[in-house]
Amino acid sequence: MTSIDRSRLPAVGADPRFVFPAIARHTLPNGLRVFTVEHHSVPVITFTLQVSGGSGADPDGCEGLVALVADMADEGSGAMSALEVSDALSRIGADYDVDVGGDATDFSLTTLTRFASRGARLLADMVTSPRLLESEFLRVRQLRLDRLRQLKDVASAVAEQRFLRLLYGSHPYAHLPIGTDASLRHLTVDDVVAFHAGAFHPGRATVIVCGAMSHDELREQVEDAFAGWPSSEENGSGRSASEVPLSSESVTKLAVVQREAAAQSELRIGQLSTSRLTPDYPALLVMNAVLGGQFVSRVNLKLREEKGFTYGARTGFDWRKGISPFALQTSVHTAATAEAIADSLAEIADLRGMRPPRDEEMSLAKASLTRGYPRGFETAQQVARSVAVMALYGLPETYFEQFVPRINAVTSADVVDAAARYLDPAKLTTLVVGDYSAIADSLRSLDLGEPQLQTAEF
Amino acid sequence: MTSLDIDLPFTKRTLANGLDVIVHEDRHVPIVAVNVWYHVGSKNERPGRTGFAHLFEHLMFEGSEHYNAGYFPPLQQAGALLNGSTNADRTNYWEVVPTSAIDRALWMESDRMGFLLPALTRERFETQRDVVLNERRQSYENRPYGMVMMALSAALYPPDHPYSWMTIGSADDIRAMQLEDVQEFFRTYYHPANASLVLAGDVETERAFELADAYFGEIPAGARPTTISNGAELPAEHRLVLEDRVELPRLYLAWHSPAMFAAGDAEMDLVGDLLANGKTSRLYKTLVYELRIALDVSAYQSSREIGSFFLLVATAAPGHTLTEIADRIDEELRRVANDGPTVEEMERAVAQAEAHFMYRLQTIGGFGGKSDQLNAYNVLKGNPGFFTADLDRYRDATRESLQAAAREHLRLDRRIALSVIPRGQHALALDGSAPVSVS
Numbered sequence: 052m053t054s055i056d057r058s059r060l061p062a063v064g065a066d067p068r069f070v071f072p073a074i075a076r077h078t079l080p081n082g083l084r085v086f087t088v089e090h091h092s093v094p095v096i097t098f099t100l101q102v103s104g105g106s107g108a109d110p111d112g113c114e115g116l117v118a119l120v121a122d123m124a125d126e127g128s129g130a131m132s133a134l135e136v137s138d139a140l141s142r143i144g145a146d147y148d149v150d151v152g153g154d155a156t157d158f159s160l161t162t163l164t165r166f167a168s169r170g171a172r173l174l175a176d177m178v179t180s181p182r183l184l185e186s187e188f189l190r191v192r193q194l195r196l197d198r199l200r201q202l203k204d205v206a207s208a209v210a211e212q213r214f215l216r217l218l219y220g221s222h223p224y225a226h227l228p229i230g231t232d233a234s235l236r237h238l239t240v241d242d243v244v245a246f247h248a249g250a251f252h253p254g255r256a257t258v259i260v261c262g263a264m265s266h267d268e269l270r271e272q273v274e275d276a277f278a279g280w281p282s283s284e285e286n287g288s289g290r291s292a293s294e295v296p297l298s299s300e301s302v303t304k305l306a307v308v309q310r311e312a313a314a315q316s317e318l319r320i321g322q323l324s325t326s327r328l329t330p331d332y333p334a335l336l337v338m339n340a341v342l343g344g345q346f347v348s349r350v351n352l353k354l355r356e357e358k359g360f361t362y363g364a365r366t367g368f369d370w371r372k373g374i375s376p377f378a379l380q381t382s383v384h385t386a387a388t389a390e391a392i393a394d395s396l397a398e399i400a401d402l403r404g405m406r407p408p409r410d411e412e413m414s415l416a417k418a419s420l421t422r423g424y425p426r427g428f429e430t431a432q433q434v435a436r437s438v439a440v441m442a443l444y445g446l447p448e449t450y451f452e453q454f455v456p457r458i459n460a461v462t463s464a465d466v467v468d469a470a471a472r473y474l475d476p477a478k479l480t481t482l483v484v485g486d487y488s489a490i491a492d493s494l495r496s497l498d499l500g501e502p503q504l505q506t507a508e509f
Numbered sequence: 510m511t512s513l514d515i516d517l518p519f520t521k522r523t524l525a526n527g528l529d530v531i532v533h534e535d536r537h538v539p540i541v542a543v544n545v546w547y548h549v550g551s552k553n554e555r556p557g558r559t560g561f562a563h564l565f566e567h568l569m570f571e572g573s574e575h576y577n578a579g580y581f582p583p584l585q586q587a588g589a590l591l592n593g594s595t596n597a598d599r600t601n602y603w604e605v606v607p608t609s610a611i612d613r614a615l616w617m618e619s620d621r622m623g624f625l626l627p628a629l630t631r632e633r634f635e636t637q638r639d640v641v642l643n644e645r646r647q648s649y650e651n652r653p654y655g656m657v658m659m660a661l662s663a664a665l666y667p668p669d670h671p672y673s674w675m676t677i678g679s680a681d682d683i684r685a686m687q688l689e690d691v692q693e694f695f696r697t698y699y700h701p702a703n704a705s706l707v708l709a710g711d712v713e714t715e716r717a718f719e720l721a722d723a724y725f726g727e728i729p730a731g732a733r734p735t736t737i738s739n740g741a742e743l744p745a746e747h748r749l750v751l752e753d754r755v756e757l758p759r760l761y762l763a764w765h766s767p768a769m770f771a772a773g774d775a776e777m778d779l780v781g782d783l784l785a786n787g788k789t790s791r792l793y794k795t796l797v798y799e800l801r802i803a804l805d806v807s808a809y810q811s812s813r814e815i816g817s818f819f820l821l822v823a824t825a826a827p828g829h830t831l832t833e834i835a836d837r838i839d840e841e842l843r844r845v846a847n848d849g850p851t852v853e854e855m856e857r858a859v860a861q862a863e864a865h866f867m868y869r870l871q872t873i874g875g876f877g878g879k880s881d882q883l884n885a886y887n888v889l890k891g892n893p894g895f896f897t898a899d900l901d902r903y904r905d906a907t908r909e910s911l912q913a914a915a916r917e918h919l920r921l922d923r924r925i926a927l928s929v930i931p932r933g934q935h936a937l938a939l940d941g942s943a944p945v946s947v948s
Contacts (some may be wrong), residue, residue, distance in 0.1 A: 054727065055616065056617075057620065058574040058625075060576060060583055061612035061616050063586070063607075063610060064610070066588075066607060067538070067711070078893070089758055093871050095868065095871065103924065133798075134789050136788075137787050137788035138789050138814075138857070142860050143864070143868075144861045145864075146868065163863075190801065193801070196595070197826060200756050200757070201755075201804075201824075204653040204756060205652070205653060205754055206651055206652075242774055268902060309635040316649045317651075346581045346585065347581045347582050347585050356636065356640075357636070358636075358639075359636040359637070359643070360639075362640060362641075362643045362644035382643075383643070384642070415582060418586045418587065418588055419586070421588065422588020422610075423588040425538055426540055426588075426605060426892065428538060429871065429872055430871040433869075
């Protein structure tokens with residue numbers, strides 16, 4: 052046994068070579084795009100059906116419609132009742148999940164390879180020919196109304212809801228996918244049927260399949276299940292939220308939602324930034340990593356490791372095709388609310404030039420983004436998710452290979468420049484969900500003007 | 510249908526200082542998982558000193574003697590993902606690193622096993638005490654139904670039973686902790702003979718053992734702590750009511766059940782699925798789908814080292830009462846105890862168990878990854894090779910064994926029935942419920 056030298060850390064060797072999975076693209080005669088990816092570690096297969104249009108496609112006054120349509124997929128389809136669909140899913144041990152984003156809705160089904168064709172057919176039936184019965188609609192809508200009622204007591208949900216509204220005003224990205232009590236009550240099963248008929252077409256959808264088969268076999272699985280999905284000339288897809296301009300409303304600097312006797316204040320500080328498709332994307336990722344995108348970041352070190360105000364603080368972008376929000380989020384001890392806000396605002400402002408990222412901060416931020424990158428390609432579900440992002444934003448085939456060099460090319464000056472352009476103290480909105488009576492005086496000392504009192508709208 | 514060939518191969522050796530080392534090769538992605546379990550959790554604490562094991566976990570990330578500037582930076586610089594967690598029975602720590610950083614991860618992990626205390630200052634300790642108080646506020650105090658598990662733990666177990674308090678601990682106990690307490694705790698529980706190390710992923714087995722021995726072999730052995738074996742039982746049904754900042758009342762039913770890996774443990778897990786997993790499960794179908802008197806229902810076996818509990822939870826739909834819900838639940842529990850599951854229910858349950866064991870083989874690291882599972886089997890079962898035998902417990906379960914387990918363990922007259930109600934609305938609780946308060 053050799054003795055270990057503890058006087059210095061072992062160096063990290065050269066980054067191991069990693070070959071990103073090859074993606075084969077096809078288009079079926081009905082217009083459905085198919086992306087196949089081989090993944091051979093474990094006999095598991097994931098199908099993700101992505102349909103254009105997420106919560107941003109909800110018509111005005113019908114907030115929550117897209118999520119409700121998505122929710123109805125497993126409430127009966129073709130010859131199967133809702134209970135029979137549930138039984139079929141459990142008989143193949145399927146992991147079924149729906150993700151309603153701002154711009155698209157992803158339906159994913161993971162199962163064992165030996166059940167691949169059953170899984171593909173089931174997913175196809177659920178999404179392309181749901182029964183959409185009124186009795187099931189009324190039940191699902193009621194569950195969502197009751198869920199909204201419960202969300203009023205969840206501080207983080209109240210903060211999410213209010214913050215989107217403060218940033219986006221009347222824009223279609225301004226609401227949560229679940230919608231509101233008023234908008235859900237206004238919906239009928241006819242709205243669901245009409246939206247499904249208008250938006251769910253093979254020409255507006257992509258299937259990503261990743262699993263332990265060859266490309267040809269994977270493609271055949273999708274062809275067998277989805278070839279019968281009729282194409283349509285109709286394109287009643289509704290609006291594309293990413294193209295709707297923002298109305299120019301004045302910035303709310305400081306808003307509070309009262310939560311009596313709350314043990315903590317839930318905070319959001321941020322503003323609208325830019326599209327996921329911006330050429331500044333790599334610089335913004337590094338900027339975020341320095342500021343609050345990881346444990347060793349300015350915001351978390353300040354609020355958690357130095358001050359002990361919180362269990363954790365982080366920053367991030369909620370990316371969309373159109374203009375996307377950037378936010379710092381944390382939950383702090385009530386007594387520390389004003390100081391935590393002041394510290395956060397100072398960290399954001401300082402990154403714009405007062406305190407540019409030091410070499411070791413740049414190195415740490417880039418290393419954590421690049422050296423950890425292959426970790427995201429371990430499971431079929433992870434790979435399918437990454438390829439779904441590629442499909443949504445129309446990223447090039449070389450995207451995975453280019454990611455590390457693009458991040459490594461970002462300089463400290465690029466980060467300062469990105470911060471200067473996208474983090475404007477004059478446009479930052481601070482939202483507090485907390486015990487207003489306990490913090491009102493200290494909030495007034497922040498130089499953010501009189502706090503605007505708000506209520507949660509669920 | 511033929512059984513799946515499903516296995517989690519490994520090699521195990523024990524170092525001279527008592528550290529178990531387990532290696533599993535998986536070369537698909539150039540990453541390595543380092544996973545360490547210490548066989549200490551909140552059940553090793555004493556009344557009045559609760560929350561200690563978890564606070565200590567935080568201190569393990571603040572630096573050690575030879576790298577005294579935080580645990581995260583050198584690993585984040587290497588592209589690592591890392592975390593740790595504490596529960597009643599164990600504390601775990603893990604890193605997932607690129608293959609090129611395996612030495613660095615082992616250097617860091619071994620330094621905090623062998624050389625933590627010289628780096629531990631009063632200032633770091635006090636800051637992390639505040640962080641933990643904020644974790645408690647965020648995850649429990651400021652969350653709807655967040656204090657329920659504290660009330661249930663205290664109701665299920667007598668005050669001197671180590672499962673009677675939660676891992677997060679009481680706020681008063683956390684505030685009262687002193688730096689001096691840390692020293693004794695570290696010496697008692699954080700040493701090779703009370704730990705287990707797994708290396709999984711892109712590493713050759715013999716090289717992994719060489720590295721483990723080089724980095725951990727020099728750490729002195731300690732004495733194995735004494736095992737804890739308190740028992741607990743409920744002689745009757747206890748009805749309790751807790752007020753909370755919630756809109757809708759919720760019923761929690763809790764029973765004592767077989768310890769992790771004991772006879773009946775897997776059956777109770779399957780009974781949980783039978784009752785409340787998916788739309789076709791007995792209680793979801795009745796309460797939520799057909800009658801619509803509940804918004805949600807869940808049921809699960811919470812398996813633990815010296816005794817488990819089985820928990821059934823349902824939230825009342827607006828306009829419906831917990832009494833209505835409890836009556837239906839009891840009806841279904843009697844049916845399961847009298848008739849057992851159907852053939853179809855057993856088929857579904859086994860299909861799901863097989864699939865989920867396969868899904869568990871997809872990741873090498875992190876919570877629940879292969880390295881974490883090997884350590885769980887090694888520390889809590891004494892056998893890292895228990896994966897396939899564990900699946901067999903589910904494959905071998907029968908209608909009769911589920912019925913017997915439900916009949917024995919889900920007795921209506923030996924349980925906790927806790928009603929959680931919106932503030933001031935005591936009439937919404939089950940009849941005869943005694944108020945409880947937690948802080």
